[in-house]
Amino acid sequence: QVELVQSGTEVKKPGASVKVSCKASGYSFDNYYIGWVRQAPGQGLEWMGRTSSNNGDTNYAQKFQGRVTMTTDTSTSTAFMELRSLTSDDTAVYFCARDRDCSTGVCSDYWGQGTLVTVSS
């Protein structure tokens, strides 16, 4: 069965960086993208971007361009999302999700459990 397991809770100070991991299993990792979505406390879902596990291609939401890097390690079927220059507005739960171009099949179908990132001085 498809499973995405994310790294644990992080507490960071303003200006720091955070790197969240997402380990995939139960499917051919390099046939899909991994997308990242975040959810601030009590708020809705915000798409951050995605990265191809096949060739490393990335698509970032303009809001995060220059501040986020999404990568994958095919040897361990793990994806990473690094967010830099953190502010309190980045306090949120960060989700990874298996993804693909929706025109090629079901996209954003399986999600990780979420990683809480708290930014506080």
Next chain:
Amino acid sequence: DVVMTQTPLSLSVTPGQPASISCKSSQSLLHSGGKTYLYWYLQKPGQPPQLLIYEASRRFSEVPDRFSGSGSGTDFTLKIGRVEAEDVGIYYCMQGLHLPRTFGQGTKLEIK
């Protein structure tokens, strides 16, 4: 970016009664290949979103048949035939045709 607008933002339903949520997109979600890339998710308290409906009307794996999706172009509806207690949570629509992917604000379903 494509703006997704859901209504209502909350609803309270008696178990066994139907429920309906609307989602409107600022651009058509019809792909040149003929499919429509509108997705519905349910986020139960403390959990990640779970996929219910893809391509506007297709139920995802193991989703109960009381959930149905309809619509085309820019107007979509999620219907729950008979609401059960386990259906509580926040429902989101998402468009998958354009990047960035965008979500509706969410509709909170509670049980009376």
